[in-house]
Amino acid sequence: MLEFATGKISVLEKRLLDRNDLERMLKAPDYKNAFLVLYDTDLDEVIDEKKETERWLEEDLVVLKNNLWMMLKDECPELFQFLFLRFDALNLKIILKKSSENNFALASIEPFEKLKDFVERKIKSSLEKLFFEEKMNLTVKKMTENSLFRLDKIREKKIDDIEQIVEEEYFKRRILLAKPYPFLREAIKFEIDLINLKKALRKKEKEKLIPGGNLTTEEIFKIVNLKEEELASKSHLFEEILSLYFLVNKIKKLKDEKLIESAIDNFFSSYIFERERIENSGMPKVVACFIRKINAQKNIRLILWAKKYQIPISEIEPKLLLI
Numbered sequence: 001m002l003e004f005a006t007g008k009i010s011v012l013e014k015r016l017l018d019r020n021d022l023e024r025m026l027k028a029p030d031y032k033n034a035f036l037v038l039y040d041t042d043l044d045e046v047i048d049e050k051k052e053t054e055r056w057l058e059e060d061l062v063v064l065k066n067n068l069w070m071m072l073k074d075e076c077p078e079l080f081q082f083l084f085l086r087f088d089a090l091n092l093k094i095i096l097k098k099s100s101e102n103n104f105a106l107a108s109i110e111p112f113e114k115l116k117d118f119v120e121r122k123i124k125s126s127l128e129k130l131f132f133e134e135k136m137n138l139t140v141k142k143m144t145e146n147s148l149f150r151l152d153k154i155r156e157k158k159i160d161d162i163e164q165i166v167e168e169e170y171f172k173r174r175i176l177l178a179k180p181y182p183f184l185r186e187a188i189k190f191e192i193d194l195i196n197l198k199k200a201l202r203k204k205e206k207e208k209l210i211p212g213g214n215l216t217t218e219e220i221f222k223i224v225n226l227k228e229e230e231l232a233s234k235s236h237l238f239e240e241i242l243s244l245y246f247l248v249n250k251i252k253k254l255k256d257e258k259l260i261e262s263a264i265d266n267f268f269s270s271y272i273f274e275r276e277r278i279e280n281s282g283m284p285k286v287v288a289c290f291i292r293k294i295n296a297q298k299n300i301r302l303i304l305w306a307k308k309y310q311i312p313i314s315e316i317e318p319k320l321l322l323i
Contacts, residue, residue: 079283188212223244
């Protein structure tokens with residue numbers, strides 16, 4: 001499956017930012033020299049010293065989006081939506097929070113302005129009891145409509161309500177997209193467990209977690225406070241529980257929230273990269289390419305920031321993500 005996409009990605013990934021490029025950026029004496037390294041990668045198509053870093057990084061994601069759409073549109077459009085729906089969810093949160101910041105995602109499935117117009121008209125039509133049809137991606141549409149329906153039932157909406165509801169609807173859609181594909185089903189369940197673990201570690205009291213993972217809310221909170229002798233060796237999820245147990249123990253030694261987030265993100269990246277190494281084709285190959293690009297962008301952002309403000313490299317190296 002996905003032979004065309006696998007072949008294309010094998011060519012594409014030769015120019016992606018790799019560990020050697022990352023090392024060169026870290027060792028560069030200043031911002032300018034770190035920036036010049038990017039001209040040796042696929043980013044040379046979009047980088048512009050006159051633009052803000054966030055703008056050309058967004059343009060880079062649009063290039064990736066267009067490339068992956070051409071690879072997947074005929075054979076597996078569900079995988080394309082599975083990967084890029086995150087940006088529509090981000091845009092939906094921005095719209096619902098009525099944020100004035102110009103920080104929306106360009107790599108969304110539906111353009112920001114189209115989604116914003118849909119939300120505004122949907123709210124108005126609900127108030128006026130009118131009905132209208134809008135041609136847009138069905139997955140984005142359902143995520144948006146369900147979020148609006150649930151939020152409409154809350155009288156005094158808070159930022160946390162928007163975050164929670166959109167996140168839940170986003171993962172519901174991704175779970176449905178993943179349903180026909182064993183690898184994606186496994187990946188999304190594991191991803192949800194890690195997000196819930198992050199939530200459980202962030203707050204001492206129980207908060208509402210995202211449904212759909214392998215582990216229940218009780219199991220997630222139990223792992224956070226688990227003792228080694230309490231590990232359920234007979235559980236069919238023993239391997240995952242054990243790995244999360246050791247991850248939690250590692251995280252508890254970290255004080256910086258960014259370090260904790262990086263540790264969890266790297267844990268998920270390792271899982272995907274290992275599957276790619278074993279299969280070296282198909283969905284694991286495509287998903288691994290996507291994650292490498294996302295992680296590379298976070299690393300670039302962090303390194304350039306450090307170089308610009310002369311932050312010691314030793315302070316940011318532990319926060320770098322796997323690529």
